[in-house]
Amino acid sequence: MAFQEIKNVVIRGMAACVPEHVEDNRQQPLLGSAEDIARFIENTSIIRRHTVGNSGICTSDLCFTAAQQLINELGWQKAEIDCLLFVTQTPDYQLPSTACILQERLGLPTECFAMQISLGCSGWVYGLSTIASLICNGQFKKGLLLVGDTVTVTKSPLDKSTFPLFGDAGTATAIEFEEGAAGIKVHTGTDGRGYDAIIIKDGGYRHPFSESSLQMQERETGIVRNNLQSYLNGTDVFIFGITRAPQSIKALAQRFNIDLQELDYVVFHQANKMMTEQIRKKIKVAPEKIPYSLSEYGNTSSASIPLTMLTALKEQLTHGKQKLIGCAFGVGLSWGSVYFETENLCCPSILYL
Amino acid sequence: MTERFIQLFKETLEMEDKDVQPSDAFREYEEWDSLGQLSLIAMIDEEYDVVIEGKPFMEIKTIGELIKTIEQLKSAL
Numbered sequence: 001m002a003f004q005e006i007k008n009v010v011i012r013g014m015a016a017c018v019p020e021h022v023e024d025n026r027q028q029p030l031l032g033s034a035e036d037i038a039r040f041i042e043n044t045s046i047i048r049r050h051t052v053g054n055s056g057i058c059t060s061d062l063c064f065t066a067a068q069q070l071i072n073e074l075g076w077q078k079a080e081i082d083c084l085l086f087v088t089q090t091p092d093y094q095l096p097s098t099a100c101i102l103q104e105r106l107g108l109p110t111e112c113f114a115m116q117i118s119l120g121c122s123g124w125v126y127g128l129s130t131i132a133s134l135i136c137n138g139q140f141k142k143g144l145l146l147v148g149d150t151v152t153v154t155k156s157p158l159d160k161s162t163f164p165l166f167g168d169a170g171t172a173t174a175i176e177f178e179e180g181a182a183g184i185k186v187h188t189g190t191d192g193r194g195y196d197a198i199i200i201k202d203g204g205y206r207h208p209f210s211e212s213s214l215q216m217q218e219r220e221t222g223i224v225r226n227n228l229q230s231y232l233n234g235t236d237v238f239i240f241g242i243t244r245a246p247q248s249i250k251a252l253a254q255r256f257n258i259d260l261q262e263l264d265y266v267v268f269h270q271a272n273k274m275m276t277e278q279i280r281k282k283i284k285v286a287p288e289k290i291p292y293s294l295s296e297y298g299n300t301s302s303a304s305i306p307l308t309m310l311t312a313l314k315e316q317l318t319h320g321k322q323k324l325i326g327c328a329f330g331v332g333l334s335w336g337s338v339y340f341e342t343e344n345l346c347c348p349s350i351l352y353l
Numbered sequence: 354m355t356e357r358f359i360q361l362f363k364e365t366l367e368m369e370d371k372d373v374q375p376s377d378a379f380r381e382y383e384e385w386d387s388l389g390q391l392s393l394i395a396m397i398d399e400e401y402d403v404v405i406e407g408k409p410f411m412e413i414k415t416i417g418e419l420i421k422t423i424e425q426l427k428s429a430l
Contacts, residue, residue: 274392278398
């Protein structure tokens with residue numbers, strides 16, 4: 001079983017940056033009649049989404065802005081930051097790794113471990129467990145976990161099954177070595193049988209970009225896209241989420257003797273309200289312990305957990321102690337749950353680009 | 354089981370005023386769409402504690418077959 005207990009690390013703060021540009025699902029013709037729109041919003045809870053539109057803003061721009069603000073408010077010296085992880089599926093280039101670009105842009109020392117990880121919805125949980133592992137033995141002292149996606153650029157504006165669901169965001173989480181700290185507890189899972197449930201088929205090296213990659217095709221009524229745009233099998237992913245997410249949280253709780261009723265919050269990846277609500281019922285946690293950011297931001301891929309914490313729990317995180325589980329699931333298929341505690345977290349206000 | 358399931362099915366698809374029979378091919382209802390499908394999967398999970406996998410689910414055509422699949426999954430628990 002893929003459990004980890006990683007001690008001697010503390011989360012010091014987190015920040016998020018979103019594009020200023022907003023798309024409103026109440027004026028989204030893809031969704032159909034006013035009645036259809038109301039039903040979509042009732043089931044998903046997604047009203048508005050911050051998207052990069054045609055601005056050319058990249059994930060690294062959003063994460064850079066979030067990281068700068070976080071470093072300033074924490075009062076960290078850049079020279080002390082010796083570890084940077086960038087988790088995204090929308091990097092600046094095929095190569096080099098955008099983590100290297102961010103090291104330079106942020107003014108971090110050249111004596112810095114910098115690496116990019118390709119994961120989507122589950123990215124923050126995996127990124128946190130990876131950076132915690134790197135820091136926990138004290139060889140690195142201060143780390144930045146930059147996580148986000150401009151996932152809307154991968155969706156066809158003519159695809160009703162994906163386009164109205166997603167928003168863009170970049171986040172930064174600051175992690176520090178501290179001898180004796182309780183650290184984090186993690187459960188992770190992977191099922192590559194579902195690799196094609198969410199997929200951009202062309203443009204990698206299995207199916208390199210060709211002229212046919214650009215052909216817009218109607219796959220079903222209301223679903224027109226090309227092969228450089230993301231396909232999403234909503235039913236398979238829904239079934240996957242409502243099965244694996246509760247299993248993962250229960251496994252984590254059982255392995256580490258965590259009483260779910262004693263948690264302050266369970267922060268889910270924000271896919272849609274119906275899915276989250278179903279998972280909540282299965283782990284039997286009260287609705288008021290489940291924060292959301294769906295109505296303002298939609299599904300923000302790997303950025304969803306820190307973005308939700310910052311938008312819904314800023315006050316609680318800034319003042320006092322909290323016990324949380326973060327649980328994320330999606331493209332891969334990949335999922336994970338992490339238990340962590342926070343105390344007087346540094347939480348800059350949401351930033352805009 | 355059949356009567357109660359049909360009642361829950363009608364509530365889920367918001368078709369309380371319609372006549373629903375076990376032999377009905379439910380994907381042909383005008384109320385049926387992708388959101389309705391997710392709501393139905395969620396309802397079955399909640400009421401019967403079983404989740405029908407994507408592929409077998411897509412092959413189910415009638416309400417009667419749906420009930421049979423739920424019963425089979427429940428007895429295998």
